[in-house]
Amino acid sequence: MTSTLVTRIGELTTNDPTLGDGTALGRLGSAAFVVEDGRVAWVGSASAAPECDTRLDVAGAAVVPGFVDSHTHLVFAGERSDEFEARMAGRPYDGGGIARTVAATRAASADELRSGVAARVGALRAGGVTTIEVKSGYELTTEGEARDLELARTATEQVTWLGAHTVPPEYAHDRAGYLALLTGPMLERCAPLARWADVFCDRGAFDLDEARAVLEAARSRGLGLRLHANQLAHGGAVRLAVELGAASADHLTHLDEGDLEALAGSSTVATLTPGAEFCTRSAYAPARRLLDAGATVALSTDCNPGTSYVTSMAFVIALAVREMGLTCDEALWSATRGGARALRLDDVGHLGVGARADFLVLDAPRAAHLAYRPGADLVTTHLASVPSRPLRHPPSRRSAER
Numbered sequence: 001m002t003s004t005l006v007t008r009i010g011e012l013t014t015n016d017p018t019l020g021d022g023t024a025l026g027r028l029g030s031a032a033f034v035v036e037d038g039r040v041a042w043v044g045s046a047s048a049a050p051e052c053d054t055r056l057d058v059a060g061a062a063v064v065p066g067f068v069d070s071h072t073h074l075v076f077a078g079e080r081s082d083e084f085e086a087r088m089a090g091r092p093y094d095g096g097g098i099a100r101t102v103a104a105t106r107a108a109s110a111d112e113l114r115s116g117v118a119a120r121v122g123a124l125r126a127g128g129v130t131t132i133e134v135k136s137g138y139e140l141t142t143e144g145e146a147r148d149l150e151l152a153r154t155a156t157e158q159v160t161w162l163g164a165h166t167v168p169p170e171y172a173h174d175r176a177g178y179l180a181l182l183t184g185p186m187l188e189r190c191a192p193l194a195r196w197a198d199v200f201c202d203r204g205a206f207d208l209d210e211a212r213a214v215l216e217a218a219r220s221r222g223l224g225l226r227l228h229a230n231q232l233a234h235g236g237a238v239r240l241a242v243e244l245g246a247a248s249a250d251h252l253t254h255l256d257e258g259d260l261e262a263l264a265g266s267s268t269v270a271t272l273t274p275g276a277e278f279c280t281r282s283a284y285a286p287a288r289r290l291l292d293a294g295a296t297v298a299l300s301t302d303c304n305p306g307t308s309y310v311t312s313m314a315f316v317i318a319l320a321v322r323e324m325g326l327t328c329d330e331a332l333w334s335a336t337r338g339g340a341r342a343l344r345l346d347d348v349g350h351l352g353v354g355a356r357a358d359f360l361v362l363d364a365p366r367a368a369h370l371a372y373r374p375g376a377d378l379v380t381t382h383l384a385s386v387p388s389r390p391l392r393h394p395p396s397r398r399s400a401e402r
């Protein structure tokens with residue numbers, strides 16, 4: 001086994017509160033850590049570091065855990081820049097544009113889709129994402145959703161079935177028929193290919209009863225649960241996510257006090273998507289109120305062709321700080337350990353002993369530069385756990401919420 005010493009770190013963020021300054025960020029100056037077999041084996045002061053086989057001298061740079069992007073829609077064809085252009089000229093987003101991407105994705109070959117996924121995963125990785133969640137949801141047929149899940153599995157184990165993204169046009173006058181397909185044959189076909197199930201529960205999408213039916217059916221097939229909740233309007237989706245023990249409720253633009261209390265008293269992570277609000281010129285989710293209430297907050301890109309074609313987690317961090325009132329440290333934690341919590345993963349999003357050695361060396365002396373210099377490409381080196389080849393085994397569901 002080869003050991004590597006990463007040393008002369010100006011500012012090391014471990015996200016392990018037992019290390020360094022004792023805060024949630026577990027921060028150390030003049031630090032070093034040892035990587036053995038892809039895991040962190042030792043963390044401490046550079047002056048006390050043990051001998052190792054090889055050495056990576058980062059010359060005073062800041063080092064942070066790799067970003068964990070817990071919400072993306074990377075499997076799609078086509079693009080919708082014309083919609084974005086129109087929206088910026090004053091037309092509000094009403095959720096109807098998904099059907100365009102569904103048509104383009106159904107018409108695309110597997111090779112086209114595969115190269116699109118690879119390009120987007122490459123962009124996210126280049127920006128420092130080392131763990132990623134990928135959803136289906138742009139074919140909405142049994143075989144189409146299965147195809148998209150197989151493609152997602154080439155990028156990650158964190159694969160989410162989102163057959164309940166919207167009602168496809170052929171079922172526009174038969175919602176009950178689509179619900180029966182979702183909870184019957186489509187789930188049957190897709191459950192073995194996914195770790196998670198998600199529903200777009202919102203105005204113009206699926207209502208509470210429909211979302212509950214899909215999520216309960218998915219849970220009975222062993223899938224963990226996530227929910228697109230309260231993005232476009234206030235409704236009961238957050239309460240439903242908490243009641244069903246979902247790992248995450250995502251978007252959360254419209255929350256009342258009861259929603260805040262429900263999230264704060266639960267293990268359901270509040271996953272925020274400031275890129276979507278930025279790209280749709282919408283109100284930002286009340287991140288400060290969530291944090292002050294005691295909820296666990298994650299940040300994600302929500303990378304998708306309609307409302308958030310964002311592939312930079314550093315940009316998401318900058319938005320969270322500038323537009324949502326998070327501190328620089330809160331935003332970094334939410335983009336790393338918060339994302340890991342939203343995926344119920346214990347060994348990513350931090351650099352404590354035993355964690356996967358997914359880390360980013362920044363072209364900056366402090367992690368605050370991620371928000372301080374928006375748009376700058378500060379990730380110079382990273383070791384990533386995103387596999388570059390297709391996974392041969394079904395994703396593990398060991399830590400999925402039942």
Ligand SMILES: [Zn+2]
Nearest residue numbers: 071073228302
């Ligand atoms: Zn989404």
